[in-house]
Amino acid sequence: MRATTLISSFIITIGAAIAASSLPSYFPTLPVPSDNPQTPAKIALGRQLFYDARLSADNTISCSSCHQQQFAFSNAGNKVSTGIRGQRGSRNAPSLGNVAWRKSYFWEGGSPTLELQAMGPITAHDEMGMEPSVLTKKLSSIAGYAGQFKAVFSDGVTMLNVTKAISAFTRTLVTADSPYDRYRAGDLEAMSPAALRGMELFLGEKGDCFHCHGGFNFTDEALHNTGVNLENKDIGLARLTGKKTDEGKFKTPTLRNVALSKTYMHDGSIPTLEAVLEHYNSGGKDNDNVDVLMRPLYLTKPEISDLIAFLNALTDKNFTTDSNFSRPKLP
Amino acid sequence: MKKVLFAIVVLTALTVAALGNAQSGLVNFELKANINVGDAPLELGKTYKTPSGTEYTVDMVRFYTSNVQLVKADGSSLNVTGVSLLNLMSDAPAAGKLMDGGQVNNATASKGATFFKLQAPAGEYKGVRFEIGVPKDLNHRDASTTLMPLGLESGMFWAWNPGYIFFRLEGKTLISDKSQPWLLHMGTDNWRMNVNLFDLTTNKVKVAVTEGGSYTVNLNLAKLFEKGPNSQASWDLTNPAQRVMHGGPNVGQAYLNLLGAWSGQ
Incomplete structure (x- = not known):
């Protein structure tokens, strides 16, 4: 087994052990897809992307615009979301607490994974309005991101890797202490x-x-x-x-x-x-x-x-x- | 010397490819589209008017083509495999790594835009059929592991729906002197468009398949606005539900309007 594989296996195992030990007994194990294991570097990258308005077409809207921590990652009492250029959507942004355990995503349940779900708000014209090809070009031009992507993913900045990193972060949004x-x-x-x-x-x-x-x-x-x-x-x-x-x-x-x-x-x-x-x-x-x-x-x-x-x-x-x-x- | 060697290698490769095709009896052929508004070629960004008088531009036309068939004289058809994505836009994405049978065709001009490349036996065919959409089998595979023209990088993945936008039109419209985006995103297995351009009886359509040749079809985008949903006389871009359509109840009428927008040469 290669050293890198050993190290990443170690990180995943440790991460899973921490997650399991801090969860109440009536919580199922944190679900993590095999093709997107949790690592500290990936979670850190995803956290930055989650808060970065440069992921939107006009640099005004980030995931956190509609999913605010003080409101348990819901939308601060706004009925519906406001996207780029002041466009109002038609739906209420749900809380992201324990989003890792959801079986499907969006209000009609059309998205089967957290990774694919992340595409929705980024590309929707009335949310962040970003074309995948434009976004990958934009992130590649930011040295801090290009380096992190390269360190976390062998193929660097791709749309899939953007969604994987954001999902790795949102998967950590566990709420179990009420x-x-x-x-x-x-x-x-x-x-x-x-x-x-x-x-x-x-x-x-x-x-x-x-x-x-x-x-x-x-x-x-x-x-x-x-x-x-x-x-x-x-x-x-x-x-x-x-x-x-x-x-x-x-x-x-x-x-x-x-x-x-x-x-x-x-x-x-x-x-x-x-x-x-x-x-x-x-x-x-x-x-x-x-x-x-x-x-x-x-x-x-x-x-x-x-x-x-x-x-x-x-x-x-x-x-x-x-x-x-x-x-x-x-x- | 290096240049000569390079030229020999290129010529040899081309000859081998040509011989290969000749031996298999296949020629390279393209389907092209004249994308028009009325009788004139569409100009990206140019202001047009709907029948009800609302100004609009078209800034992007993107669609998938699959299940291409060339219709033979006896009415049977020759099936051509593959899925193609046409991007008619000013800043099209790079093709990236293609899936087996996948193709991405970028165009900046609406006249004669290649939307599907194929190989077929040379001859005269009586028509062509194709679908605007992604075959069901591919439409529901995991988009995170699928290559171009599908997958997340394509910009056509429909995140809230397990599948792709089959036909994507976007532009701007002027509502109360304010520029607003308008768009039609048509997808889901219900709205895969079957385009049939063949006519055995009157011989109106002739598709001469020759090496390097092409057949051009017309797509008149003005047809989209001809009949509005819910029995309205025409499309109303001032109505938010008709200005922005990510699927939804009005897409059925858009589908019917666009079915009548295709014609052969």
Whole structure:
């Protein structure tokens, strides 16, 4: 075995061991694709790219413009994203917390890997508006980047390597230290009585949240029409399948750090957690494809308050201040 | 002396290649396109008007061609393998490493832009068929391991959808005196365009396949704006849903309009 292979195997093993030891027991192992192993140099490169507005056509928008750390890498309460030249998109930028475990990406779930997902915002005309050939030329001309790419990837700056580096960084965005997590770890004081009552409702048939927002990451990774709109201008999954019955279906987002995202649903159309709870309590707006699970819940106001207290207990403050995730010095 | 040796090597290589083709009975042939707006060749960046009077430019035309068939006199067809990407734009990307059967054709002029190179037995064919798009088998392979004209470097990978943009048109339009981008990104397996330019009965189409020859088809982009979605009389670029189409419900009408935009010589 060559020395470089040994060293990289060592780094991967150490990285995996650290990740495994710091994760709560109810978290699955951090998924890392075999063709894009995590290395410190690659993660550092990806972090710089994530924060660098030069990845956009007019040097104004970076990934971090819509995925801001203090908001758990969601979009600072903006309903939809604003891209280059002030263009407004049509969707709410989701949190990137625990993005490594997502089974598919984008609101209609059309992208199968984190690496391929990274292409979307970079190339979308109303986000970063960058042509791959222009971007690779641009990054190659920045000495600090050219050297790092060469050190991390044998073939230097390519679009694929850009997406691999960014994904290596976003894969490290693990959030697992909320009051809920501390409660599960045995700190019985970590959650307030209201949050505990809210958890009971959340996990029971009365609140009925867990059917879609279940599991360690509070998502079933499936697509549902939750009756947000009577008419679906954004057709969601149907954009992929062309099926009328898929109109208005979107992926279930994680609820970790949900209190920090400030706007809700795929289009950011619901402004507060209270309004979200009212939406679900009412059974949503009826439309042809509304999910069978959508029905009036008849929750009382105190019960709604308790549910909100529980949702607030999913906020991981350390995640929003961790210096490993903050803006680095750029080349 | 070095120059003479080099010339001999080049001549020998060309002769061997020519002999190889002659022995296999194949000749090199190209499909070319006159990309027009109405009757005139498209000029990138020039201002045109839709039937409803909205000004627009076209700054980029890019499309994949695959499943090319030359139609024989008896109605059967000769299948030609390969996938090609035409880039009609001012700053086309470098071709990069090509996949087996892959080709990238860059053009800056819309008249006679080569969009597919092929080898076929010489002869007169009665027509040509091709698809604008990527074959289903290739469309859903892992884009991160696929070479040009596919893959991430192509600029045609559609990140939110496992597949490629088959037909990409981009330009600018003037809305309330403000320049705005307009675009049509058509893809997914539903919208792979079948172009059939053959006619056995009237003999209108003749494709004479000869060494170094070509057959030119016409693509009239003005047709895109002829009929609007939802039974509207024409396309309305002032409507955001018709100005920006990454797939979506209006693409069906764009597809139908563009199907009628192709013609033979």
